[in-house]
Amino acid sequence: MPQVPLRPSSIWAIPVPHERPPDMHAPVAPVVTSGRDLRLDLFRGIALWLIFLDHIPSNLVAWVTIRNYGFSDATEIFVFVSGYTAAFVYGKEMRERGFVVAGARILRRAWQIYVAHVFLFAIYLAEISYVAVSFENPLYAEEMNILDFLKQPDVTIIQALLLKFKPSNMDVLPLYIVLLLLFPPILWLLQYRATLALGASVLLYVLTWEFNWNLPSYPSGHWYFNPFAWQLLFVFGAWCALGGARRLSGVLRSRVTLAIAVAYLAFAFVISLSWYLPGMTQYIPSAIEVIYPIDKVNLDVLRFAHFLALAVVTVQFVPRDWPFLTTRWAWPLVVCGQHSLEIFCLGVFLSFAAHFAMVEVSGSIWLQFIVSALGILVMVAAAGVIAWYKRLEGRSPGSRPRKMPDADLAGGEA
Amino acid sequence: MKARGMRTPLAAVLALLLAVVAALAEPYSCEIPGYLLFGGNDLKHVTEVVKNDHRLTIAVVGTGSSALAGPDGPPSAYPARLQAALQQKLPSVAVKVITLVRTRLSADDLAKGMDKLLVDEKPDLVIWQSGTVDAMRRVEPDDFRAALDEGVETLQKAGVDVILMNMQYSPRTDSMIPLAPYADTMRVVAQQHEVPLFDRLAIMRYWSDVGAFDLYAAGKDNVLAHRVHDCIGRGIASMIIDAAHLHGLANKASQ
Numbered sequence: 230m231p232q233v234p235l236r237p238s239s240i241w242a243i244p245v246p247h248e249r250p251p252d253m254h255a256p257v258a259p260v261v262t263s264g265r266d267l268r269l270d271l272f273r274g275i276a277l278w279l280i281f282l283d284h285i286p287s288n289l290v291a292w293v294t295i296r297n298y299g300f301s302d303a304t305e306i307f308v309f310v311s312g313y314t315a316a317f318v319y320g321k322e323m324r325e326r327g328f329v330v331a332g333a334r335i336l337r338r339a340w341q342i343y344v345a346h347v348f349l350f351a352i353y354l355a356e357i358s359y360v361a362v363s364f365e366n367p368l369y370a371e372e373m374n375i376l377d378f379l380k381q382p383d384v385t386i387i388q389a390l391l392l393k394f395k396p397s398n399m400d401v402l403p404l405y406i407v408l409l410l411l412f413p414p415i416l417w418l419l420q421y422r423a424t425l426a427l428g429a430s431v432l433l434y435v436l437t438w439e440f441n442w443n444l445p446s447y448p449s450g451h452w453y454f455n456p457f458a459w460q461l462l463f464v465f466g467a468w469c470a471l472g473g474a475r476r477l478s479g480v481l482r483s484r485v486t487l488a489i490a491v492a493y494l495a496f497a498f499v500i501s502l503s504w505y506l507p508g509m510t511q512y513i514p515s516a517i518e519v520i521y522p523i524d525k526v527n528l529d530v531l532r533f534a535h536f537l538a539l540a541v542v543t544v545q546f547v548p549r550d551w552p553f554l555t556t557r558w559a560w561p562l563v564v565c566g567q568h569s570l571e572i573f574c575l576g577v578f579l580s581f582a583a584h585f586a587m588v589e590v591s592g593s594i595w596l597q598f599i600v601s602a603l604g605i606l607v608m609v610a611a612a613g614v615i616a617w618y619k620r621l622e623g624r625s626p627g628s629r630p631r632k633m634p635d636a637d638l639a640g641g642e643a
Numbered sequence: 644m645k646a647r648g649m650r651t652p653l654a655a656v657l658a659l660l661l662a663v664v665a666a667l668a669e670p671y672s673c674e675i676p677g678y679l680l681f682g683g684n685d686l687k688h689v690t691e692v693v694k695n696d697h698r699l700t701i702a703v704v705g706t707g708s709s710a711l712a713g714p715d716g717p718p719s720a721y722p723a724r725l726q727a728a729l730q731q732k733l734p735s736v737a738v739k740v741i742t743l744v745r746t747r748l749s750a751d752d753l754a755k756g757m758d759k760l761l762v763d764e765k766p767d768l769v770i771w772q773s774g775t776v777d778a779m780r781r782v783e784p785d786d787f788r789a790a791l792d793e794g795v796e797t798l799q800k801a802g803v804d805v806i807l808m809n810m811q812y813s814p815r816t817d818s819m820i821p822l823a824p825y826a827d828t829m830r831v832v833a834q835q836h837e838v839p840l841f842d843r844l845a846i847m848r849y850w851s852d853v854g855a856f857d858l859y860a861a862g863k864d865n866v867l868a869h870r871v872h873d874c875i876g877r878g879i880a881s882m883i884i885d886a887a888h889l890h891g892l893a894n895k896a897s898q
Contacts, residue, residue, distance in 0.1 A: 286817030289852065357819055364815050364861045368868035371707030371746065372813045375779050375820050397821035450783045453821070504830060511683035521831045522788065525824065584818050592814055592851060592859045 265317075267554040267563055268547055273310040274562030277572050279303035281604055284398050284580035287587065289594055290601040295539075297505075299497035300523055304401065305536040308459055311405065311569070312466025319416055320471055332413035339409040345574045346402040350389050353396050356581050360588075378448075388447035395446065398577060400453040407444070407456040408463045415464055419471050427473070430464035433457055438527060451526070458527040462536070481544050490538035497535050561609040568615045572608050579604040673855045673874035679846050680878060681885050684837045686804040689887040692767045698737040701725070701883075702764050704753055705772030707746040708811050711868055717742075719869040724876025725770075732880060732893045741766070749776050750787055754794030761801050769798050770841070770879065772808040774825045784824045791832040805838040806882065812847035814859050839886050841879055847871070 279294040280303045296302030315335070323331035361376040378385045378394075388394035392403045418426035436442065437458050443451035469477070480486055500517065503509040523529045553559050565572045583600035590596060693699050703709055703722040711720040726740035741764055745753070750773045760766070771794060777787045791807070798805050809829045810822050826844050833840035850871075851858045860867055884893055 284818075287812075287814045287848070287851070360815060360819075365863050366815075366861055366867070367712060367863065367865055368858075368871055369708075369811065369813050369816065370712060371775055372779075372811065372816045372820060374707075374747070374776075375816055397819060446781060448780060450781045453781075504827075506678055518835055521835070522784070522828065526784065581818065588815050588859055592857075593854075594852065 266549055267559075268543075268549060268551070269310050269313055270563040270566035271554060271559055272306055272543070272566070273314075273569055274564070274566030276303040276306040276310065277565050277569060277576055277608065278562070278605055280307065280401075280573070281576035281580055281608065282601055284577060285583045285587075285597075285601065285604075286580075287592060287597075288583070288601060289597050297501065299494060299501055299539075300529070300535040301532045301539065304454070305462060305528075305532065306539075307401070307569075307573075308404075308408075308462045309466040309536065309540075310566075312408075312463035313470040315409070315412060315463075316416060316419065316467030316470040319412070320420060320467075323416060323420060328413065328417055331416070335409055335412050335416075339406050342402055342406050342409070342570060345570060346392075346399070346406070347390065349399060349402070349574055349577050350396070352578055352581060353399065356585060357396075359585075384447075391447075393445060393447040395453070398580070401573070403452070404454040404456055404459055408460055411456075411460065412463075412467075416467065419464075419467055423468055423471055423473060427464060427468045430461050430468075434461040434528075443526070453526060455527050461528060462533065481541060486541055487545055490541040493534065493538045494542065497531075497538075561605075561612075564612040564616055565608055568612045571615055572612050575608055575611055576604070579607060673850055673870070673877075675846050675874075675878050675881070676849065679842055679849060680882050682839055684833070684839045684886060686768060686806075686839065686883065686887040688802055688804045689768050689883065690889065693733070693736050693887065693889060693892065697735055699729070699733075699739070699768070700764065700766045701729075701738070701740045701768045701770060702760060702766035703740060703742045703744070703770045703772065704756070704760065705742075705744050705770075705808070706748055706753075706776050707744070708775055709742065709772045710744045710746075711865070711872060713865065715865070715869075719865075719872055721872040721875040721879070722770075724873045725879045726876075728877045728880035729883065732884060733889065734894050735892065747776055749780065749782055749790070750774070750794070751782075751790035754790045754797070757794050757797040761798070761803065766803060768804045768806065768883070770806045770808055771795075771798075772843075774810045774822070774829055775820070778810065778820050778822050778825045781821065784828050787825060788828045788832060791829065792836075795832065795836045795838060799836065799838075804887075805836070806841055806879070806886075807833045807838055808841040808879075809844050812844050812851060812858065814851060815861075839882060841882055843875065846875075846878060850874070 279296075282288060282291045283294050283296065283303065285291065291297075294303065319331045319335055322334060357376065358379060361373075361379055364373070385394055392406070395403055415426055415430070418429070434457070437455065442457050443455045446452055465473075474481075500513070500520070503513050520531060523531050525532065554563065583604055586600050587596060689699060703725075709720065709722065710716060717723060720742075722740050722742040726738055729740075730736075730738045743756070743760060743764075753771070753773060757769075760769070773791065774787075795805050795807070807829055809826050810820075813820070822844065830840060830842075847856075847858065850856045855874075856867060856871060858867075858871075884890060
């Protein structure tokens with residue numbers, strides 16, 4: 230079994246060749262593509278930054294984020310890359326140490342994410358309680374009703390622990406928890422009957438649309454990210470990691486595919502412009518309306534296709550051995566992408582803090598720029614420190630190339 | 644991730660430029676740029692009734708944010724301000740604005756009341772403010788959409804014009820109420836039924852961005868609320884005159 234380093238020995242001490250000759254692949258079942266693909270870290274880093282910017286309410290800086298230019302947004306990138314890396318890390322584990330060990334590690338990971346979610350909920354409670362006592366404005370008498378739930382903390386907190394009450398912006402981690410809980414059998418099937426596993430995932434997606442399956446929420450409604458629909462993207466990412474990407478490489482490199490992808494992205498761009506500029510609506514044929522609603526809850530096909538189109542264009546123009554990936558300019562994004570759970574949670578916390586600063590100091594455009602930039606700086610610094618800790622504790626696979634990927638680290642990647 | 648506080652680059656650049664302009668201009672202006680106010684959907688029934696009968700009855704249907712508390716609340720809230728602004732702009736027309744504001748009612752509750760409204764008040768135009776209660780309760784967006792569809796269709800079948808109005812921009816509670824999916828739904832419903840959408844969310848956000856109002860302000864002071872409602876009332880009046888093509892009738896001096 231060849232040892233494939235999961236990441237460069239140090240993100241500062243680069244470059245490490247990522248390509249391995251094909252004969253070095255393990256002969257076992259479907260083979261993992263060689264080396265760690267830094268593009269994944271880079272794009273997950275980008276997704277984390279965008280999620281942070283989008284989570285700061287009223288933030289003008291968020292107009293740079295991709296959701297304003299098409300159907301899909303950073304969530305799709307995050308879920309896909311998470312599926313890809315989870316399969317990459319735990320798939321190797323499952324082949325080498327069996328279903329039980331890998332499954333147990335995946336479940337431990339789900340537990341860690343649950344704890345992180347509860348931690349974020351505590352911070353959210355602190356923020357909203359503060360607002361409740363400090364804010365009285367007759368203009369917003371109606372909006373203040375949102376604080377009603379503070380009057381019955383017994384119900385609210387229990388519902389939050391059951392993942393049924395999820396304050397706004399806190400929907401991604403519960404999705405991730407459910408995806409990981411379902412992942413061990415899916416991963417097992419992906420290893421031996423990859424096409425069947427992907428087919429099952431598509432089937433579940435279709436049935437979910439047909440029968441409106443979803444998990445219930447408190448006080449009403451359903452999960453904002455329906456796990457039965459979003460699993461498609463996660464499983465698709467995992468399928469790509471376990472050899473699917475290579476099987477698709479012919480299609481991905483074709484000029485026709487690229488042309489279709491570019492045309493679709495342009496179409497989505499024009500449509501999304503019409504959402505903001507009412508004057509443009511008259512130029513859009515009314516037949517286009519059949520595409521609505523573009524359902525985020527259930528991962529609309531249009532969103533999925535938009536993500537695929539973005540991926541096709543990305544794969545065409547960003548080669549795996551792109552030198553930029555190992556430069557110091559890419560490092561801030563790559564290092565964030567490599568510690569995604571920590572940085573995601575930090576990002577949610579920082580977006581609360583940024584909003585707090587805007588409320589308490591000023592909502593001016595300049596402050597919005599400052600808190601956005603400062604938040605990203607803190608995320609990068611924290612990721613750097615976490616990477617440093619892991620090297621210090623010898624948990625980086627680069628420092629002990631023959632060591633199994635540590636669960637925390639693996640999780641940090643997954 | 645969640646589409647919150649949507650912006651286009653164009654709008655953002657405009658807002659930035661206008662922030663500078665607004666800082667130099669008079670302090671209390673609450674202009675609304677045309678791209679936020681005017682769309683391609685007409686108010687055909689309003690045009691007819693104003694031109695033929697010289698009267699216009701408007702019903703405002705909504706929840707808490709369509710009213711202001713206190714003894715001076717009703718005359719200061721936007722429905723009353725709309726009547727004043729419209730009457731001033733259309734002196735030859737008998738304008739009547741009635742309000743049916745019920746707190747804590749979802750779009751579904753309000754939609755079910757539309758039939759009765761048509762019988763009781765015989766409005767020519769219904770301004771339907773909605774979304775906040777549904778967002779706070781996190782009503783299923785599909786159900787919210789179905790309720791809007793039902794209400795708008797009821798009104799349109801009766802030959803009544805409709806303007807949909809979405810939520811207020813409330814920066815302090817922005818991280819707590821997931822407005823975006825509901826605002827998107829209202830935009831889609833407005834497009835599909837070809838009714839104007841008074842995008843209160845984007846307009847108030849625009850005022851906040853250009854510094855017309857400090858919507859972050861805390862305190863029991865009524866001045867801010869009164870000024871914002873006055874501006875909203877005048878904004879709707881402009882929208883009605885534009886969408887019903889009443890510029891010819893409008894009193895030029897007051898525009």
